[in-house]
Amino acid sequence: MKNVRELAKRRKTVRKFSGRKVSLEDILYCIETAKEAPSGMNAQPWRFLIISDREKKALIRKVCEEGERKFHERLKGELGGWVKEKGITWEKEFLESAPFLVLVFSNKKFRYFIQSVWLSIGYFLLALEEKGLATATYTPPNLEDIKKLLNIPDNFRLETILPVGYSADEKKKEPRNTLEEVVFLEEWDK
Amino acid sequence: MKNVRELAKRRKTVRKFSGRKVSLEDILYCIETAKEAPSGMNAQPWRFLIISDREKKALIRKVCEEGERKFHERLKGELGGWVKEKGITWEKEFLESAPFLVLVFSNKKFRYFIQSVWLSIGYFLLALEEKGLATATYTPPNLEDIKKLLNIPDNFRLETILPVGYSADEKKKEPRNTLEEVVFLEEWDK
Numbered sequence: 001m002k003n004v005r006e007l008a009k010r011r012k013t014v015r016k017f018s019g020r021k022v023s024l025e026d027i028l029y030c031i032e033t034a035k036e037a038p039s040g041m042n043a044q045p046w047r048f049l050i051i052s053d054r055e056k057k058a059l060i061r062k063v064c065e066e067g068e069r070k071f072h073e074r075l076k077g078e079l080g081g082w083v084k085e086k087g088i089t090w091e092k093e094f095l096e097s098a099p100f101l102v103l104v105f106s107n108k109k110f111r112y113f114i115q116s117v118w119l120s121i122g123y124f125l126l127a128l129e130e131k132g133l134a135t136a137t138y139t140p141p142n143l144e145d146i147k148k149l150l151n152i153p154d155n156f157r158l159e160t161i162l163p164v165g166y167s168a169d170e171k172k173k174e175p176r177n178t179l180e181e182v183v184f185l186e187e188w189d190k
Numbered sequence: 191m192k193n194v195r196e197l198a199k200r201r202k203t204v205r206k207f208s209g210r211k212v213s214l215e216d217i218l219y220c221i222e223t224a225k226e227a228p229s230g231m232n233a234q235p236w237r238f239l240i241i242s243d244r245e246k247k248a249l250i251r252k253v254c255e256e257g258e259r260k261f262h263e264r265l266k267g268e269l270g271g272w273v274k275e276k277g278i279t280w281e282k283e284f285l286e287s288a289p290f291l292v293l294v295f296s297n298k299k300f301r302y303f304i305q306s307v308w309l310s311i312g313y314f315l316l317a318l319e320e321k322g323l324a325t326a327t328y329t330p331p332n333l334e335d336i337k338k339l340l341n342i343p344d345n346f347r348l349e350t351i352l353p354v355g356y357s358a359d360e361k362k363k364e365p366r367n368t369l370e371e372v373v374f375l376e377e378w379d380k
Contacts, residue, residue, distance in 0.1 A: 004197070004317045005219060008226035028369060029195060035372050036198035037312060038327055041272050042364040049374045056376065079301065082231050111269065112329070115308045115349070119327070122227060122312020127194045137228055137309070139302070151378055159305070174232040179218060182225050184239045186246065188342055 007129045012173035014134035015094050017165030022099040024050070026131045027164060031102075033127035037120035040112035046120050047156060049103040054096075060161070061095035063149050067142025068092060094136065098163030102135075103146075105156040117159050124162070134167040197319045202363035204324035205284045207355030212289040214240070216321045217354060221292075223317035227310035230302035236310050237346065239293040244286075250351070251285035253339050257332025258282060284326065288353030292325075293336075295346040307349050314352070324357040 002010070031048050039045060051057060068090035075083060095101060102124075106117040121137065128135055140146060143158045152158065192200070221238050229235060241247060258280035265273060285291060292314075296307040311327065318325055330336060333348045342348065 004194070004313070004320045005223040005226075007194070008223045008313050008317075011226065011228075013228050028373070031373055032369055033195040033198045035366055035369065036195075036201065038201075038203050038315070041269065044367050044372065047372055047374065049378060051376055053376055079231065114304055115327075115329075118305045118308035119312040119315070122309040123194070123198050123316065125228070125309070126313065126316055127198075130194045137305075139305075153378070176225055177234050179222055179225065182234065182237055183218070183221055184237065186241055186243055188239060188340060 002130075004126065007126050011125060011129040012134075012171075013136045014167040014169040015136050015171075016167070016169040017094060017098045017134070017163065018168040020166040022133065022165055024052075026133060027100055027102065029131065030124045030127040030133075034120040034124040037116065037123050039116035039120070040110060043107070043110035043113070043116065045107040045110045045113040046117045047105040047107070049105065049150070051101045051103065052099060057096050057098075057101055059149060060101060060146065061092055063142070063145050064092050064095060064140040064161070065090055067140050067145055071141040092138070094138075094163045095161065098165040100164040102162040102164055103150070104159045104162065105152065106159050108155050108157050113157070114159070121160065121162075128164065132166065133164055134169070135162045135164050137162065192320075194316065197316050201315060201319040202324075202361075203326045204357040204359040205326050205361075206357070206359040207284060207288045207324070207353065208358040210356040212323065212355055214242075216323060217290055217292065219321065220314045220317040220323075224310040224314040227306065227313050229306035229310070230300060233297070233300035233303070233306065235297035235300045235303040236307045237295040237297070239295065239340070241291045241293065242289060247286050247288075247291055249339060250291060250336065251282055253332070253335050254282050254285055254330040254351070255280055257330050257335055261331040282328070284328075284353045285351065288325075288355040290354040292352040292354055293340075294349045294352065295342065296349050298345050298347050303347070304349070311350065311352075318354065322356070323354055324359070325352045325354050327352065
């Protein structure tokens with residue numbers, strides 16, 4: 001396989017998926033990778049809910065889009081401009097068209113629960129790229145509504161919904177800063 | 191090279207480092223990997239400060255240990271028990287013995303800045319493992335003191351200090367939950 005840097009460079013956010021079937025084994029491979037991440041006190045505060053049921057995906061889409069509609073009405077400033085420029089709307093078709101949704105939850109009772117879970121999502125994304133699969137780290141604005149829909153216990157927080165499938169998205173990867181722009185040697189002011 | 195899951199499984203937290211020299215190129219390879227991560231609005235809110243200067247490392251250790259001493263005096267409950275059991279004290283020798291410290295900062299002005307930066311740290315850790323290098327995701331209790339010491343601008347938050355070197359740590363990797371313990375299929379209650 002490619003090396004880690006090549007995987008990272010190749011990986012891009014994908015919001016359009018082909019109809020090609022995805023094997024559950026590949027999803028589980030990525031979670032097996034993610035669950036090896038370090039975490040504060042080794043609490044492993046992550047939980048992964050895999051959904052492929054059509055009706056359930058449609059319901060999740062509906063609830064997310066309700067939240068998105070309200071969110072987009074209030075949008076302004078830098079974020080509003082960016083969203084417009086990128087052609088991002090309240091519609092989240094990918095929540096239905098992706099063969100799988102992987103919902104990632106964190107257990108709020110542990111220290112550094114957000115940090116730990118997102119580090120593990122980094123592992124997940126690279127494993128997914130290795131398998132030739134794609135996703136977007138989509139976080140709906142109305143987390144509590146989704147938790148209610150899916151009967152998620154109070155102490156868990158929905159961190160993200162990862163729609164997983166094979167890419168049919170022709171958009172290029174967003175450009176990244178150069179190494180020089182993000183690295184300082186020995187002191188902050190180079 | 192190994193596949194991503196194997197890298198993730200092999201990787202463990204390391205707090206003791208050998209004297210073996212580390213090449214700056216390897217550190218930069220890991221940051222080149224980390225900076226490819228996705229981020230909210232593609233803001234790329236991460237900055238990496240690489241420190242190898244002996245005196246600077248000693249100063250950072252001193253300030254961290256001052257914070258740790260106070261923190262350990264107040265420790266109790268579950269965290270206190272865990273810290274004791276693991277033999278973790280206020281001493282952070284690894285901040286001086288690791289050939290490199292990589293301090294990771296996030297720009298607080300962007301949405302999802304913590305999430306984005308920790309996802310990129312996940313990328314960093316896997317690249318590091320690929321290079322045969324080791325680290326611990328160490329977060330000092332007195333972040334502001336370190337920022338002051340290093341003249342870090344207000345809008346940046348210190349997320350973690352990664353001591354990087356070759357492992358001389360014989361401790362085994364902390365065990366992880368099974369896949370069944372962290373995955374739900376179609377609904378939360380299996």
